[in-house]
Amino acid sequence: xxxxxxxxxxxxxxxxxxxxxETFAEIIPALEIRIWPNVGNxxxxxxxxLWAPPPELFRDLKNLEVLFSIGAGVDSLLTCPTxxxxxxxxxxxEPQLTAGMVEYCLFNVLxxxxxxxxxxxxQSRRYWEDLEQVPASEITVGVMGLGVLGQALSAxxxxxxxxxxxxxxxxxxxxxxxxxxxxxxxxxxxxxxMILVLLMPATSGTQKLINANTLAMxxxxxxxxxxxxxxxxxxxxxxAALDNHTLEAAALDVFETEPLPESSPIWNHPRxxxxxxxxxxxxxxxxxxxxxxxIVGYQHGAPWPNTVKTESGY
Ligand code: GLV
Numbered sequence: 001x002x003x004x005x006x007x008x009x010x011x012x013x014x015x016x017x018x019x020x021x022e023t024f025a026e027i028i029p030a031l032e033i034r035i036w037p038n039v040g041n042x043x044x045x046x047x048x049x050l051w052a053p054p055p056e057l058f059r060d061l062k063n064l065e066v067l068f069s070i071g072a073g074v075d076s077l078l079t080c081p082t083x084x085x086x087x088x089x090x091x092x093x094e095p096q097l098t099a100g101m102v103e104y105c106l107f108n109v110l111x112x113x114x115x116x117x118x119x120x121x122x123q124s125r126r127y128w129e130d131l132e133q134v135p136a137s138e139i140t141v142g143v144m145g146l147g148v149l150g151q152a153l154s155a156x157x158x159x160x161x162x163x164x165x166x167x168x169x170x171x172x173x174x175x176x177x178x179x180x181x182x183x184x185x186x187x188x189x190x191x192x193x194m195i196l197v198l199l200m201p202a203t204s205g206t207q208k209l210i211n212a213n214t215l216a217m218x219x220x221x222x223x224x225x226x227x228x229x230x231x232x233x234x235x236x237x238x239x240a241a242l243d244n245h246t247l248e249a250a251a252l253d254v255f256e257t258e259p260l261p262e263s264s265p266i267w268n269h270p271r272x273x274x275x276x277x278x279x280x281x282x283x284x285x286x287x288x289x290x291x292x293x294x295i296v297g298y299q300h301g302a303p304w305p306n307t308v309k310t311e312s313g314y
Contacts, residue, residue: 012036100280142193145200190217201314202229
């Protein structure tokens, strides 16, 4: 019994299994749902919707045909030790996830550009000083990672008149964005990024890409927004860069260890805004519709959409 005749999906989500199951029941009633760890007969399961699967999850699921990632990032899935080789992994590409990420990044770009972090600090001291305000057209925002999320953010930044530079692994034009790519592009890209936004995936090639060396390539008094993955940043180097004023301030939504340990100096650093990985949260109604369309398409002979390329790891 395969997915073409009877789709049976295992859910191991972000603590919203019941909500996901109810939404699937409305949108694709033909789909049978099993919620981890109540797998029933593991041989029945032919698809799964997952977030941070426990290491043993795939051990008995011999008839899996496809995996759906709840998040835009697939790192927690790809590093699961029992993941079967060669199984298609479909990335989550849904409009609300994109909108949420654009909102999170725009909020922080505007907050830094309009010096709100400074005014918050001034208010805490009952101190009045009208710090100089600069037009958006004089601010260059660097978007690191120009996939679906990075391109959507870039379009909104352009609409607000920011200058936008972007960085990606290989060459590809993006409207309104000056694109840098590859190893040679990194230094010129960073040297232009007054506000650097990280939207890269966590792969072996991006680990601690933002470190003491690369932070030193940013213009003076730059800002960092990390909405990608904690692994992208060397946190000790980040704190050092803030303390020696290479960096002016940072907004971090993701961390090397999550939840951020109570002992981390990041918690009470005066120039870091910490949020608990809420940059964008997948929205079941639009996400279930995306998955339903993928399953029905596959049943009619279409390939799975937005699959992870194993060679790049995203
Ligand atoms: C969240 O971190 C995601 O990958 O969507």
